[in-house]
Amino acid sequence: MSQSDPITVQTLVSAPPEAAWAAFTDPDAITQWNFASPDWHCPSASVDLREGGRQSARMEARDGSMGFEFGGTYEEVDAPNALALRLDDGRLSHTTFEAAEAGTRVSTTFDPDGTAPPEMQRDGWQAILDNYKRYTDGQVGSG
DSSP states (O other), rough: OOSSSSSEEEEEESSSSHHHHHHHHOOHHHHHHHHHHHHHHEEEEEEEOTTOEEEEEEEEESSSSEEEEEEEEEEEEETEEEEEEEESSSOOOEEEEEETTEEEEEEEEEEESSOOOOHHHHHHHHHHHHHHHHHHHHHHHHH
């Protein structure tokens, strides 16, 4: 895989597409799952869910040693099927929500950033999607 080949991560959540979509796009929900490891968190998120609208999430180390804003502009909003987000650095992230027998298959394909090894980026985005699955599955069980 070259540094410029898009990377895909995916998971299967135990929720119908509408609930999977809501957990992926609601700012309060995003703060519960949008981090790659337990020593990081997402203290705030904002979503203007429309084409041309912005999404932003604050990512911070729990010890306060570092943090950054991760955001972009929606290029596609097709609820509850697909989202495309043009990240602030110009890369594209595209997420689909497909009904499956056991819930919804959520797949995100993104352009790598050109700095970190592709495998590291895939692992980080997959870890975030795994947190999303844990959160979403927990919401289904508690609903």
